[in-house]
Amino acid sequence: MTSASIIKILVEFNLNGNSTQWTPLNNGLINDTYLVKEDNDEQYILQKINTQVFKNAGILMANIQFTLPILNADDYEQITFLKTRSDKNYLVQNDEFWRMMTFIPNSTTYNTTTNPTTAFEAGRIIGKFHQLLQHIDTALIEDTLPNFHKLSHRKDEFKQALQNATKEKLNVADKAIKKAQHFITELAHLNTGSLPIRVCHNDTKLNNILFSKTSEKALCLIDLDTIMQGFLFYDFGDAIRTIVNTAAEDEQDHSLITFNEALFTSFVDGLSSNGPILSSAEKESLPLGAVFMPFIHGLRALTDYLNNNTYYKVSYENQNLDRCLSLFNFAEKALDRKHYMARYIKNALG
Template structure:
């Protein structure tokens, strides 16, 4: 959409005109813009992807309900702005839904931790987020994407994609089938049935965490679209896969992918600064989660590749395949480090 169109949408939220519009490229799902109004105040304007979120009002209601719980002196929660007509979303004439969020100046996010401190502070931030939300009743929140992190569900989708895929792409992934079947069986066996349902972020990768540019201190988690009932190990595993992996999730040179024991330990040390909110079963599940979540994401990327790249934005025809190979490799490394991770968790978290 062009600048005048974005300015027109912003006018539905504010009487003060937007004088600057900059696209924000980060993110695989929603279309995002950084706006500056005539008074110099900055905002994030986003178009919610209805292919992914068919009920955008429900996700906005979840966010609005949770934000008061996320208000604390050392947690810089985002703010939502309603339209001038007091609605959570603006629907344009193309049936697109838009929302306006606060922008936190002097903040930055990382795809990979630039230093060990970020790993420790990331653990602190995820722990802080969950300690603030531990009083939330998950039953009061909408499930915006059913079975979002269910491995059984994602495996069924993968099997369906195998039946529909074009022969060229199918041929490229056939060497992976043995690994996928074997690893899925292992991870299902490890999965515990004794975990409490919590209100979870469900997308806690490192680049959804904001840090102050100068002090590199944690500010808040962003991208709350998938805030809904879930399990703590979803959030811990998703964060750890991006903190502990030394390479990007679409790294093509698989030899560059490694498991950083130092970063894992630092993350758990940060997490341990919020004692008391985790059950013993949740602590035991941490080591499994570090393999579970990258494998799940790898399976989703491979499914999307087979379906013709309909879910994730891609910059090249093979990017989803590259994502899956990279994520599978890290899941394999994480499985090999289960004993190490269990030892660290026991030593730090008890």
């Protein structure tokens, strides 16, 4: 982005583009994000939505606008979107889709953690998110990414990628392909028929939780693009894969990939601190959900690798394959602890 084009966008959001500074933030794998700072030290987050991924960004923003007023409590910080000069909460300019939101002062995110307090707070804030949204009519929330976590859909995409991939890629990814086929069989036992449909965040990795730098308290969930219908084990499993594992998502040394039981118990304790918000069937689904979510992310990364890296941003050719193998390795470790997780969840959540 040129300075002139950024300034034009800031002006549309009623900011003085000539008295601001902006810095790219590189954590996201999908959208382009900038930290914007005015001369008076006011800060904002500017994002360009990836419309190749989110093909109807208007629905995406409608879901967010509907849920944001409800996501507000003494122990849950509210995010606000700036309006444009035409009084919309997003801007379409030159076929690009932009939005601007407030930056919560003295806040930070973490990619991984070894701190039980951070794990507890992550569990608490995810539980609070679901507590606040539990009475919403889910029919009012539209799917921005249909079949996002649906195993049959991801399996079909994977099969199509296998047919289209080059022989070289198939050979390089042979180990990952065999692991994927094993997990697809294992996870066929995950029965969702008795589970209530909720409004879920659907992307509750640790770095989508905002924390206070001073109190260590979790403040709120961010990156709300995937607010859609779903099952609670989606949000549980996505959090577990990034909190209980202290290694990077694309870690190549699998001896560094952990299932840290102390962090797991802290997270579940944080979840339970919100009171009884889960049904019996939901509690029973959580251990396999902690296997399902790293696997489904790994399968998507493998599919993207076979499709020549068209979805996730990569910094080197085989990064999606490394992501896949790392995620599969954690899924294996979670599967080995399925009964341990079930016992602790039963004791902690009732």
